[in-house]
Amino acid sequence: MAKLYFRYGAMNSGKSTALLQAAYNYEERGQRVLLAKPRVDTKGESRIVSRLGVAREVSFLLDHDDDARAVFARHASGEEGALGLGMSLPPVACLLVDEAQFLPPGQVDDLMRIAVLDRVPVLAYGIRTDFQTRAFPGSARLLEVAHSLEELKTICRCGSKALFNGRRVGDHFVFDGEQVAIDGESVTYESLCAGCYLRETGGALGPAEKHVDVTVR
């Protein structure tokens, strides 16, 4: 049985590089893959761009109200997409999805059906939580249902494993605001371990908590 994998990590942990490497591995063995991402992510538009300098076009973008399984089926069959035009296409060996945290939950369910009912492995790469330590809609659903949860690690400035994503405006961290604010436009992000994150917030995990006793006992 094919599986749905969620490979999650803090920002700048190398998710796009890992996705591009996985696609390369399949293609090097003569197998066909499709690459997708949600359209909401405007960074790089229809390209998957790695900080190491590698990039390639996605096979398709997913709109918020798409039936992802139907879109996948049309691209797999060649009915739609660059390779189509009546060619006889090999089966798809793997679907790779970048920025999967931005998928609506129903599209994650579609990915699950692609894996289980259509028997095509799905590798979904994404950020686990936002700057307030809350899961994005797609991550929350992937954490619930994916067959396999695999962490891509990166480090905090202190050398510990980063868990969270701090949002900066200028020199200081902010903990209130919209869930999505794209890196580089007015805000930047820094991956932080739990200790450094709690130090910045004064002991709170996200904005809902107000009067936390942070005495270190």
Place this chain on the structure above:
Amino acid sequence: MAKLYFRYGAMNSGKSTALLQAAYNYEERGQRVLLAKPRVDTKGESRIVSRLGVAREVSFLLDHDDDARAVFARHASGEEGALGLGMSLPPVACLLVDEAQFLPPGQVDDLMRIAVLDRVPVLAYGIRTDFQTRAFPGSARLLEVAHSLEELKTICRCGSKALFNGRRVGDHFVFDGEQVAIDGESVTYESLCAGCYLRETGGALGPAEKHVDVTVR
């Protein structure tokens, strides 16, 4: 730095056995542990009971509105609990929490602070999702913040790894109802792989989805 671990699995994957083994390992090395669980779980009351026949009392039960870190601190210091009475107690080497899926999210944040600020490792054991494939409040928060997500595996009747928990009333599976209905009282549960779960629902993951095309392409 101490960490918060979430060891999750489908029902009947052996979570309580694993917790009791971990506690045993610490104590065998002369180290002190505390065991806790949310009071909402009435099965076994204040005991942690393994299907293999092993059982022991918890150190404390957590009420829904407790500050879990403060309760932990009182039991760790001996101010409260069976070992107290002015004894000089060794430090707590580990806090083990059973049925962690029933914790309110704020108590998961308390566990995180116990690990990071009080430097006591926390092992939280729990079920990942309910019979509708939705995370319980405690699981949802643990999936967001735990340092380490570790799966305890069990198998579906078909031999594949179980992911989900089907709820049965008599001979058939039901997919509507309250999130919590304790095993053995009017309902039973069966751990299912994604394929068997989707076969039972007709292709849906939970009740929100209605008219799913389940043609296997």
Place this chain on the structure above:
Amino acid sequence: MAKLYFRYGAMNSGKSTALLQAAYNYEERGQRVLLAKPRVDTKGESRIVSRLGVAREVSFLLDHDDDARAVFARHASGEEGALGLGMSLPPVACLLVDEAQFLPPGQVDDLMRIAVLDRVPVLAYGIRTDFQTRAFPGSARLLEVAHSLEELKTICRCGSKALFNGRRVGDHFVFDGEQVAIDGESVTYESLCAGCYLRETGGALGPAEKHVDVTVR
């Protein structure tokens, strides 16, 4: 495809408990399992005994020169073993092997063929290394070929994860001697983290190393 799993850990990490729990999980779902261990292990003779107090008989013991796949086949078919006698037996859903570190390498290859050619999952539990940090014959082969390497954790007296197994004679650790000396007979063992192990040896990993500079730079 069925897989060969190596679930390894330091001594007293709960391997037998985990094995017995896995067997219980299968049988609870109405599936048949076989349990085996190498005869060389005299502790508990033909029983698998957990420190938590759970125990059961193995289905068969493996002698050093057995063709493990052939022995398995005879017990699976009922030609040999307690359940035999012309009964029509259900297929074996899983083979569980305890003390797998003592298997000769060729029997590990047999386990691989049981998984891959006979399509029966094999769960092998064992210790990774001896008191000199060298793999046992069975562990060495399992570390080379198993589909999945899964660690069962326990802790050192210092609270860190234990990696190694120190051998004690009376009050002090020894680092020379035979690879196998059963716990409780003249020697005892203590699971140690790498730091505590190196402290005891003066910086060496095993006896081959003599003049190690252990200055902490």
Place this chain on the structure above:
Amino acid sequence: MAKLYFRYGAMNSGKSTALLQAAYNYEERGQRVLLAKPRVDTKGESRIVSRLGVAREVSFLLDHDDDARAVFARHASGEEGALGLGMSLPPVACLLVDEAQFLPPGQVDDLMRIAVLDRVPVLAYGIRTDFQTRAFPGSARLLEVAHSLEELKTICRCGSKALFNGRRVGDHFVFDGEQVAIDGESVTYESLCAGCYLRETGGALGPAEKHVDVTVR
């Protein structure tokens, strides 16, 4: 405590890419890393080259009889290496080692001491086994002692996870020969799952096994 990690995989699983990404992650956060590999690997000489097209120079090559911890210390201090010359250097946050399967076992022990005694995390990337399913000297030792064994996955031509490395001369697989024969010079390699490997050998794992019964029961 810093740890020694062994990130292993079949050939062409993306190990060098993963190493270069990890180095990038550290440096992006302003932290200093050192990169090393054994000199025996002539592919790319003193460069680490990823099949995705990324490459960079190592900080130092290890000769077979080097004390790896002493060499590391000289490069960390600036006494030796490109950055030296009396500069005041920041501490090394991580040592990354490519082609670690070719290290002699004693140098793996040196890496363990760098992690545990010098408190510098060591990420060692390497191939698990040779074309006869036997571990390389460095891999064998890393599988024995590393704190963490993490698999980098790739796929077999059949779509299953690759475990082994088949060696080809022209169109056919060979199972006898020297352990090391560099890819591209007279031989090529293909990553294979256990099923496809056993099909090619007729049921044997490596050359030591001769008359294996491969009847699928």
